[in-house]
Amino acid sequence: MNRLNQIPTLKPTLKIDPSEKIPFQYKGKQYFGLKGDTIAGALFANGIRIFGRSLKYHRPRGLYSLDGECSNTCMEVNGIPNTRCENTLLKTNMTIKEQNVKGSAEHDLMGFMDKLDFLMPAGFYYKTMHKPAKIWPVAMKQIRKAAGLGVINPDFRMQGNFDEIFPSTDVCVIGGGPAGMTAALAAAEKGLRVIIMESRPWLGGFFDYRAFEYKNGIPLYSRAKELAAEVESKENIRVFKHTFMVGSYNNNLITGFMTGSETDSFTERYIEIRAKSVVVATGCIERPLLFDNNERPGVMQPGCALRLARSYGILAGKEAVFSIGHDLGLEAAVDLFDLGLKIACVADIRQDGQNPALLLALEKRNIKILKGWVAAKAHGAKQVKSVTLTCLDTLAEKTFDCDLLAASAGMTPVTGPLTIVQGTLKYDDYTGFFLPDKVPDKMHTAGRIDGLDDAVAIETSGKIAGLKAAFDCKACDKKEIDEINAKLKQLPGKTRGTKFVTAPVKGRKTFICFDEDTTIKNIKQAIAMGFDVPELIKRFTSAGTGPGQGGVPGHNLPLFVAKYKAESDNAVKPTNVRAPLVPPFLASFAGTNHNMRKMTPVDDLQKKDGGIFRRIGAWERARYFSNDFSCRQEIENVRNNVGLLDGSTLGKFRIHGPDALKALDRIYVSDMSKVRPGRVKYSAMCNDDGCVIDDGVVIKLAENDYYFTTSTGRAGATVEWFRYHTRFDGWDYHLVNLTDSMGVINLAGPKARKVFEKITNEDVSNEALPYSGYKKFLIKDTIPVKVMRLGFVGELSYEFHVPSSYMKSLWLILCEAGEEFNISNFGVEAQNVLRMEKCHVILGSESEQRTNLLDIGLGFLWDRTKTDAKTVGAVALRQAENHPERLKLVGFKMENNGRAPLDGSIIVDKKILGYVCTARDSFSLNEAVGMALVESKLAKVGTRLEIYEPECNDKRIYGKVVAVPFYDPEGKRMKM
Amino acid sequence: MALTITCPVCGKRNGYEFRYGGEDKGPRPDESNITPQSWCDYVHMNKCVAGVQKEWWFHRDGCGSWFTIHRDTTTNLEVTKPETKLELKEKTVEEPKNESEKNLTAVKAHGNGGKNNEQA
Numbered sequence A: 001m002n003r004l005n006q007i008p009t010l011k012p013t014l015k016i017d018p019s020e021k022i023p024f025q026y027k028g029k030q031y032f033g034l035k036g037d038t039i040a041g042a043l044f045a046n047g048i049r050i051f052g053r054s055l056k057y058h059r060p061r062g063l064y065s066l067d068g069e070c071s072n073t074c075m076e077v078n079g080i081p082n083t084r085c086e087n088t089l090l091k092t093n094m095t096i097k098e099q100n101v102k103g104s105a106e107h108d109l110m111g112f113m114d115k116l117d118f119l120m121p122a123g124f125y126y127k128t129m130h131k132p133a134k135i136w137p138v139a140m141k142q143i144r145k146a147a148g149l150g151v152i153n154p155d156f157r158m159q160g161n162f163d164e165i166f167p168s169t170d171v172c173v174i175g176g177g178p179a180g181m182t183a184a185l186a187a188a189e190k191g192l193r194v195i196i197m198e199s200r201p202w203l204g205g206f207f208d209y210r211a212f213e214y215k216n217g218i219p220l221y222s223r224a225k226e227l228a229a230e231v232e233s234k235e236n237i238r239v240f241k242h243t244f245m246v247g248s249y250n251n252n253l254i255t256g257f258m259t260g261s262e263t264d265s266f267t268e269r270y271i272e273i274r275a276k277s278v279v280v281a282t283g284c285i286e287r288p289l290l291f292d293n294n295e296r297p298g299v300m301q302p303g304c305a306l307r308l309a310r311s312y313g314i315l316a317g318k319e320a321v322f323s324i325g326h327d328l329g330l331e332a333a334v335d336l337f338d339l340g341l342k343i344a345c346v347a348d349i350r351q352d353g354q355n356p357a358l359l360l361a362l363e364k365r366n367i368k369i370l371k372g373w374v375a376a377k378a379h380g381a382k383q384v385k386s387v388t389l390t391c392l393d394t395l396a397e398k399t400f401d402c403d404l405l406a407a408s409a410g411m412t413p414v415t416g417p418l419t420i421v422q423g424t425l426k427y428d429d430y431t432g433f434f435l436p437d438k439v440p441d442k443m444h445t446a447g448r449i450d451g452l453d454d455a456v457a458i459e460t461s462g463k464i465a466g467l468k469a470a471f472d473c474k475a476c477d478k479k480e481i482d483e484i485n486a487k488l489k490q491l492p493g494k495t496r497g498t499k500f501v502t503a504p505v506k507g508r509k510t511f512i513c514f515d516e517d518t519t520i521k522n523i524k525q526a527i528a529m530g531f532d533v534p535e536l537i538k539r540f541t542s543a544g545t546g547p548g549q550g551g552v553p554g555h556n557l558p559l560f561v562a563k564y565k566a567e568s569d570n571a572v573k574p575t576n577v578r579a580p581l582v583p584p585f586l587a588s589f590a591g592t593n594h595n596m597r598k599m600t601p602v603d604d605l606q607k608k609d610g611g612i613f614r615r616i617g618a619w620e621r622a623r624y625f626s627n628d629f630s631c632r633q634e635i636e637n638v639r640n641n642v643g644l645l646d647g648s649t650l651g652k653f654r655i656h657g658p659d660a661l662k663a664l665d666r667i668y669v670s671d672m673s674k675v676r677p678g679r680v681k682y683s684a685m686c687n688d689d690g691c692v693i694d695d696g697v698v699i700k701l702a703e704n705d706y707y708f709t710t711s712t713g714r715a716g717a718t719v720e721w722f723r724y725h726t727r728f729d730g731w732d733y734h735l736v737n738l739t740d741s742m743g744v745i746n747l748a749g750p751k752a753r754k755v756f757e758k759i760t761n762e763d764v765s766n767e768a769l770p771y772s773g774y775k776k777f778l779i780k781d782t783i784p785v786k787v788m789r790l791g792f793v794g795e796l797s798y799e800f801h802v803p804s805s806y807m808k809s810l811w812l813i814l815c816e817a818g819e820e821f822n823i824s825n826f827g828v829e830a831q832n833v834l835r836m837e838k839c840h841v842i843l844g845s846e847s848e849q850r851t852n853l854l855d856i857g858l859g860f861l862w863d864r865t866k867t868d869a870k871t872v873g874a875v876a877l878r879q880a881e882n883h884p885e886r887l888k889l890v891g892f893k894m895e896n897n898g899r900a901p902l903d904g905s906i907i908v909d910k911k912i913l914g915y916v917c918t919a920r921d922s923f924s925l926n927e928a929v930g931m932a933l934v935e936s937k938l939a940k941v942g943t944r945l946e947i948y949e950p951e952c953n954d955k956r957i958y959g960k961v962v963a964v965p966f967y968d969p970e971g972k973r974m975k976m
Numbered sequence B: 001m002a003l004t005i006t007c008p009v010c011g012k013r014n015g016y017e018f019r020y021g022g023e024d025k026g027p028r029p030d031e032s033n034i035t036p037q038s039w040c041d042y043v044h045m046n047k048c049v050a051g052v053q054k055e056w057w058f059h060r061d062g063c064g065s066w067f068t069i070h071r072d073t074t075t076n077l078e079v080t081k082p083e084t085k086l087e088l089k090e091k092t093v094e095e096p097k098n099e100s101e102k103n104l105t106a107v108k109a110h111g112n113g114g115k116n117n118e119q120a
């Protein structure tokens, strides 16, 4: 097709330049489009008229609108079904397929469905195929096959980059047309930050494609360009083009998504805007005209035909008939005639009231206009070949040959952004619109959504809305708004509109909703069955529930229902819309997987030593140091020589200030005044149910100055926890999270002291630094280290707490010093086995949410005398103390030298009596041992445990409760 | 979460940054006269007001303060005073009367929309 290439409204990207041609595949053949084309536009320009087949009746469907009002142009693009081709820009080498066809859209073997419509009355989904019940499974399969348009391939993986941004702004303007742009400019001139969102790839809106006069001989499109240039030049206006608004929420939260062009770094980008004030200037869409075959390819909205020509250089047909009910239709006829379209006839629903200038323009061009006439039927099996017009008065008929029928009944405001945030609408008899009635606080409307139609009035209302938004931001006074309001009053106001919905036809092939194939006949059936409210009729007939989100039937349905039931105008109630207003990709909501993770200061050193890392919470931790996941070598080296573990992920905190001790006593179950200088105290924290949530060690640095550790997983919540439970007390203490600024090295094994001795001249003997002791050191006269003697793994061991910046140095110093003692790394799994052999618990492994301090045998930590401290958990512990039905933590070994059960296996008789927490084949003990939480009746030493593993095929294994700990029961090794 | 919350330290911020800390139930009760029932009530029972309630929030991704705000649970909006309730405002865009006669002569877009006979 030859495109119009000399018109000034053409988008710059669409300038005809052969080198800019974009190849794409459709049905296996190569076609070419132009840069800036939508997919639908490019197909249309290549002569494609049937884009797909309809949902139920497999009727041919073509280009009808351009802003995604219906699913007619939903196609499969690069494997993505239901792509809205009229909103999606063409990209190089796209592969495009038609949907919902057997054969092709042109020759669909399912086309006979159109004759079977009498089998599918309104609500037939609900009324058929469920009696008798046994036919349902058979029917279901057939319905599933038939339902839906596109087909999702389960193997399909979404390509592309999905991004998200969360800008905040003073004023957010929805809609980049004249009202939106003037609103943005008015707010920006007050020095405010403005975001303007426009769903089309360019600003301009209602003025953009129109050649009519704005004022002083300037055409509207020039004015659009002028405004757009001004908006784009403002530093404090951020312009988001090709951005679809999908939701609006309380407190002026606006969400949307932006479609990336070929040069953008993202495919689609989720946007969430927090604004102080919002301007809704979404304008109008066309309200479809209903008649027989009103969705036949070749029937198109006049605005669509006009924009195809003006923006894309595509003439939608050779000879056209117009059937319209508003001046924009007349204007389109005049303009398209001037651009080369032959016009057989223009039928206007209105008897009079047309803009005289437009009537004059039609007359000058010898275009016949029939006032009080309307299209009654489109003829042609697959495309429009002729149209029968009928006179509304006399029902006389005339038939005209044409290949384009530009039809619409009127306009309708796009009110979704208001109503999804609980704004209300009121039917206005004069305009025939649902106009904003109550709008949420700090939200303003402007332009055609308010029923305005005059170009200057639209801009003026935009300016007022912009100033009102500025007023919300305290950047404008009321007086200024009043002055412009006075000006608006002098301008033409709302335009009278028609309420006409459907030509006088029976309605069997008159489609009120294209997406769901709902006809006027279906609506009448629903009303006959007693559905009286549009919202219910919508549910029952599914009109407006398709991808177009009510774009086609949204306004016509309530109008038709009111008319059909002969209700008064104030009974006309709109149906609801819901977010997302436009269908985005789920991938856009999912966003990018950033894999944010923390690495310890010796991450690379451990990797060099062969560490195999696993994600644990926020951290990457070395879990193994060989491919033997039983960790035998690592374990034996700790038991026999000395090992080195990176414990930097532990939570580390300093608490100081006059009330620090009080805070510790509130949170920890122990009496914290008993923390002695130079000693380490092990204690635990509970929640208000007495359930144990954390354990760790505390050391006293000075009076009311303590350093303590928490488990890795609790580090993030500790400050919050302390502050929450002391929030009423007004205590004075500082709590500093040192988790990331301090590293921890655990040096463990019988030769640990020999290594330590080599790096310090100070006395580190068992007398100078005994088990549970704490001392500060300065290694190599430089590195400040807090050293605690702990025994988590059951051997002589030192925990070095060192500033993160010195971690690497100390690590290397220890490695070098330990070389002669066979020092080597051990990972988290080896540590897990080592501590399990000592029956030292890890909260989360040996406890779950309901496990209290007493259940896991840590009751000795609790000081029941400090009631004044109001210790968190103490009340509940006292109440739970004598509760016999609680689980108890026990140690067990396997019978007959059996292997260890899987962690999490359940312990049963006829019912579940507990579960295995951790169990391993122990190299140190030469048998399988583990810990389990069991009902207290099983807790006695010697009790046999029946263990049921996942997927064990009902084959039980057995263990026996034994005394704990398993390894070194006297604890001599960690105290040596 | 569309809610915004005003932190006494950081000001009005996105609700994402905060953690909810429950209804304000007053300080921890004295341990001497507690019964299992009264303790359970204090810890677990809530009023679940449909309206304005005083409640605790923690500025997790911010300054780390616990503080109370008033929130209307029916609108999910923070309110400044316990008795405040935000309402939708009546639309007050000035609607100029249509002066169709005067404008008939001006050939502007099509803003003079005349009197259409009602056809529907």
Ligand SMILES: [Zn+2]
Pocket: B007, B008, B009, B010, B011, B059, B062, B063, B064, B065
């Ligand atoms: Zn804060």
